[in-house]
Amino acid sequence: MEKSFSEFLKSFSYVYIVSVFVWVLSNQSTIKYYGINYAIWAIVIGMIISNTVGTPKWAMPAVQTEYYIKTGLVLLGAQILFEKIVTIGTAGVFVAWVVTPTVWLVTYWFGQKIVKMPSKRLNATICSDMSVCGVSAAIAAAAACKAKKEELTLAVGLSMVFTAIMMVIMPITIKAFFPVDKQLILGGAWMGGTIDATGAVAAAGAFLGEKALYVAATIKMIQNVLIGVIAFFIALYFTTRVEVEETGQKVGVMEIWYRFPKFVVGFIAASIIFSLIYSAFNASANGLGATMVDNGVVKGMADLFRGWFFTLAFASIGLSTNFRELKEHFKGGKPLILYVVGQSFNLFMTLLMAYIMFYIVFSELTATI
Amino acid sequence: MNQNRSNNQQPGNRSSSRLKGWAAFLFCLSLLWGFTFYFGPWLRDSIPAAVEMTEIARERDIDTTAFFYAETKESYEGERYLREALDLAKPKGYGANGFFFLGIVLCILILAVGFHFMPNETIPEPDKND
Numbered sequence: 001m002e003k004s005f006s007e008f009l010k011s012f013s014y015v016y017i018v019s020v021f022v023w024v025l026s027n028q029s030t031i032k033y034y035g036i037n038y039a040i041w042a043i044v045i046g047m048i049i050s051n052t053v054g055t056p057k058w059a060m061p062a063v064q065t066e067y068y069i070k071t072g073l074v075l076l077g078a079q080i081l082f083e084k085i086v087t088i089g090t091a092g093v094f095v096a097w098v099v100t101p102t103v104w105l106v107t108y109w110f111g112q113k114i115v116k117m118p119s120k121r122l123n124a125t126i127c128s129d130m131s132v133c134g135v136s137a138a139i140a141a142a143a144a145c146k147a148k149k150e151e152l153t154l155a156v157g158l159s160m161v162f163t164a165i166m167m168v169i170m171p172i173t174i175k176a177f178f179p180v181d182k183q184l185i186l187g188g189a190w191m192g193g194t195i196d197a198t199g200a201v202a203a204a205g206a207f208l209g210e211k212a213l214y215v216a217a218t219i220k221m222i223q224n225v226l227i228g229v230i231a232f233f234i235a236l237y238f239t240t241r242v243e244v245e246e247t248g249q250k251v252g253v254m255e256i257w258y259r260f261p262k263f264v265v266g267f268i269a270a271s272i273i274f275s276l277i278y279s280a281f282n283a284s285a286n287g288l289g290a291t292m293v294d295n296g297v298v299k300g301m302a303d304l305f306r307g308w309f310f311t312l313a314f315a316s317i318g319l320s321t322n323f324r325e326l327k328e329h330f331k332g333g334k335p336l337i338l339y340v341v342g343q344s345f346n347l348f349m350t351l352l353m354a355y356i357m358f359y360i361v362f363s364e365l366t367a368t369i
Numbered sequence: 370m371n372q373n374r375s376n377n378q379q380p381g382n383r384s385s386s387r388l389k390g391w392a393a394f395l396f397c398l399s400l401l402w403g404f405t406f407y408f409g410p411w412l413r414d415s416i417p418a419a420v421e422m423t424e425i426a427r428e429r430d431i432d433t434t435a436f437f438y439a440e441t442k443e444s445y446e447g448e449r450y451l452r453e454a455l456d457l458a459k460p461k462g463y464g465a466n467g468f469f470f471l472g473i474v475l476c477i478l479i480l481a482v483g484f485h486f487m488p489n490e491t492i493p494e495p496d497k498n499d
Contacts, residue, residue: 089460207425
């Protein structure tokens with residue numbers, strides 16, 4: 001960046017003020033219970049500004065979407081702890097770690113072959129937010145495949161709309177159609193594996209009861225840990241296959257490394273390092289890992305800064321997005337079709353796997369919960 | 370962007386388009402205000418399940434806007450509850466056993482097979498004049 005520090009400070013103040021406004025707005029008590037988080041508010045407020053009065057040119061040096069996203073993602077990596085996936089045993093791993101990649105791949109294939117999505121990057125970003133865990137997975141996937149900001153905006157918007165709908169409809173459906181003895185565990189696992197955002201999963205789980213809440217939140221947590229694996233897979237696929245095809249040139253190992261998004265390495269390294277620290281603490285005294293990492297300074301710092309970096313990122317996306325550009329990506333409603341078909345497949349697969357795992361293969365585990 | 374567009378205009382047009390911009394900005398903000406404080410609550414109140422959901426979230430202090438597990442205390446409560454319940458009984462399927470690792474291996478295998486068979490061809494960009 002060839003701008004002076006004072007110029008950057010001036011422009012950053014602008015983006016920061018927009019972000020503070022968004023933060024206050026998203027925490028307003030009436031708004032908070034709609035389940036619409038700061039990412040959407042930041043995009044909406046940013047887009048209102050940029051498409052009406054216009055984002056001032058002097059503010060543009062601080063509209064650094066990529067920088068904020070990547071920093072936020074590395075901080076996210078520090079809280080992706082592999083030991084968490086043991087929490088609910090093998091049943092949880094099969095529901096969260098076997099169904100998710102299957103749904104991702106089938107939906108991606110469907111998007112390319114049947115829906116004929118014009119952008120592979122948009123396809124991958126939607127597949128990730130729909131099958132893995134909403135906004136956080138969309139951010140990681142979009143950064144890993146170098147998607148356009150409009151593509152990320154679209155994916156996040158779709159995820160938010162369907163999260164709000166599913167958060168209300170799923171617990172009602174479970175109460176109405178599931179046998180009473182299966183509502184809490186099976187229903188909880190189903191919602192945990194399919195509703196995109198953790199907060200919405202918790203609210204929907206609480207609607208059914210305490211056990212459903214705990215099972216749903218835990219399944220979602222295990223799925224959250226998968227973000228690193230999926231981001232690595234997407235980065236590898238786009239670097240070695242898509243970009244090679246786009247440029248029409250075979251590339252060597254060094255070129256692949258050069259093109260590979262390095263933040264993914266930082267993201268995974270942070271995850272591995274903090275997973276090892278967490279496990280080492282737990283090995284020395286039971287529960288010490290939770291005290292030091294989950295409740296200690298790591299959580300305090302990571303939560304705070306990640307939240308701010310993502311708010312700055314989404315505000316920057318909004319401040320630099322044109323309504324018309326966004327509309328172009330939605331042409332023919334293809335992203336909506338992709339999301340609906342993928343989510344329907346996800347609902348079917350997750351329910352089937354949860355039933356097989358919790359009621360046929362590991363019924364003893366289910367009885368213990 | 371509006372800013373760039375207005376730079377190429379005459380001073381009179383520029384101030385009128387700036388005024389239009391501010392009017393549109395205030396209109397959008399008032400729409401947002403209306404959605405938040407009138408339409409949103411009305412929509413919620415007309416769906417009984419949504420009212421119940423909001424009440425539960427308020428009573429339990431659930432942050433429904435959280436999008437990552439670390440942002441909700443319920444994830445930690447759930448984890449503690451399940452660990453305590455399962456640690457005591459140690460039922461079949463709990464802990465890092467063979468089946469557990471099979472699940473992880475399957476995940477990697479699915480991704481590896483998928484990587485091999487993922488579609489390669491790019492869909493041509495549609496003609497903008499269509």
